[in-house]
Amino acid sequence: MKIGVTRFPGTNCDHDIWSFVEARGHQPRWLWHQDRFNPREIDAVLVPGGFSYGDYLRCGALAAKSPVMNDVRALAAAGKPVLGICNGFQILCESGLLPGVLVRNKSRRFIDEWAELQVEQPNPHFGRGHQTGARLRLPIAHGEGCFLTTAEEMKRLRGEGQIWLKYVNNPNGSLEDIAGVTNDKRNVAGLMPHPERALYDWMGGLDGGDFL
Amino acid sequence: MKFGVKIMPREVILDTQGRAVEQTLKGQSFRLDSCRVGKFVEIDVPAATEAEGRDMVKKMADFVLYNPLIEVYEIQRLG
Numbered sequence: 001m002k003i004g005v006t007r008f009p010g011t012n013c014d015h016d017i018w019s020f021v022e023a024r025g026h027q028p029r030w031l032w033h034q035d036r037f038n039p040r041e042i043d044a045v046l047v048p049g050g051f052s053y054g055d056y057l058r059c060g061a062l063a064a065k066s067p068v069m070n071d072v073r074a075l076a077a078a079g080k081p082v083l084g085i086c087n088g089f090q091i092l093c094e095s096g097l098l099p100g101v102l103v104r105n106k107s108r109r110f111i112d113e114w115a116e117l118q119v120e121q122p123n124p125h126f127g128r129g130h131q132t133g134a135r136l137r138l139p140i141a142h143g144e145g146c147f148l149t150t151a152e153e154m155k156r157l158r159g160e161g162q163i164w165l166k167y168v169n170n171p172n173g174s175l176e177d178i179a180g181v182t183n184d185k186r187n188v189a190g191l192m193p194h195p196e197r198a199l200y201d202w203m204g205g206l207d208g209g210d211f212l
Numbered sequence: 213m214k215f216g217v218k219i220m221p222r223e224v225i226l227d228t229q230g231r232a233v234e235q236t237l238k239g240q241s242f243r244l245d246s247c248r249v250g251k252f253v254e255i256d257v258p259a260a261t262e263a264e265g266r267d268m269v270k271k272m273a274d275f276v277l278y279n280p281l282i283e284v285y286e287i288q289r290l291g
Contacts, residue, residue: 057251058279065276094279101281104228148225149281 001043003212004031006072006088008052008063013085013196017048020196024212033066039075044125047072049086049141049194059102059144060090069095081125082188083211086142089180089190097188098181099157100149102142106173110143114204115193116168117179121161123189127211136207138193140171145192147174147181160184165191213257213265214290217273220250225282253277254290262289 003021005028007014014030021028031037031045033052052063063069069091076082076097084092092098105111116137122130130136149157154175157163165180172192180191195208221227229249237244255272259265269287278285 057276061276061279101279103225103282106226108228108232 001026002029002041003027004029004037004042004045004072004075006031006033006045006047006063006068006091008033008050008066008091010051010054011048011087012050013048013087013194014050016194016196017046017085020199020208020212021046023199024209026212031068031072033063033068036067037071039071039078039080042075042080044081044083045072045075047082047084047088047091048196049088052087052091055144058094060087060092060094063087063091064094064096073097076183076188079185079187083126084188084190085194085196086145086192089192090144092188092190098183098190099153099162100147100175100178100181102144102192103146103148104144105142105146105171110141111145111171112139112141113171114138115140115171115179117165117193118168120163120166121182123164123182124186126189127195129210135168136165137198137205138195138207139197139204140193142172142192145172145174147178147192149175157181162186164189165193213259213262215255215257215265215269216288216290217253217255217269217277217285218250218288219253219273219278219283219285220248222282222284250283265289 119130119134166177170177182189195211198205198208234247
């Protein structure tokens with residue numbers, strides 16, 4: 001697969017994602033924030049973590065309105081998979097491709113640790129081998145990972161099976177322990193933990209490998 | 213024509229900056245009941261009338277300046 005990797009000023013997980021894509025036998029291609037691309041030439045998009053636009057205004061808000069995201073939106077509308085990790089998750093929420101918003105951790109601290117996760121609803125594109133109820137261990141590293149949305153939308157997320165991953169021990173105050181969600185068609189997904197940081201034994205865990 | 217957009221966190225949202233400022237002020241014996249921190253954006257638009265200017269600024273606010281899930285805003289005419 002040809003996988004586009006978005007880059008904004010302040011993106012810092014882009015090389016890890018590039019290596020992840022290559023390691024899984026796919027062909028990565030950079031997607032610069034000010035450039036447009038043809039969604040027909042790309043099979044999937046990964047939105048890596050970091051601090052896009054320095055987290056100015058709100059985390060992910062300015063990146064969500066950048067030119068490249070117009071084509072990411074078109075690619076998603078065509079049913080192709082899009083995955084946002086950490087700041088990428090925040091960007092997808094701000095762009096309207098995913099429900100909800102990520103706000104400051106309840107503890108007000110930046111959290112950098114390994115988190116245990118439970119699969120609520122396996123995703124058909126990312127982590128295809130996952131079973132409902134499976135436990136995974138992935139690193140988290142974020143200051144604003146507390147997932148929020150309205151009570152109404154929460155009900156819809158539960159009803160439509162859009163809750164993808166939950167924390168076993170909620171580290172950041174997320175509503176209903178949510179660590180990852182998808183859109184209603186399940187081709188757009190976002191999570192705060194970093195699968196690309198858990199690919200080899202020397203990284204401390206292998207559970208990220210299944211995500212691509 | 214200049215406008216200001218005042219953006220405040222919704223009441224239900226944990227206003228972490230407001231709480232930190234409040235604690236600092238209270239810690240230095242200032243008397244206050246509460247403190248909240250938001251954002252203020254000044255925008256100068258080429259509008260012929262105030263109504264037109266407000267409409268232009270409202271479109272910008274709705275486009276990116278605030279997130280309705282966590283914030284509310286109001287537009288003020290400046291100067």
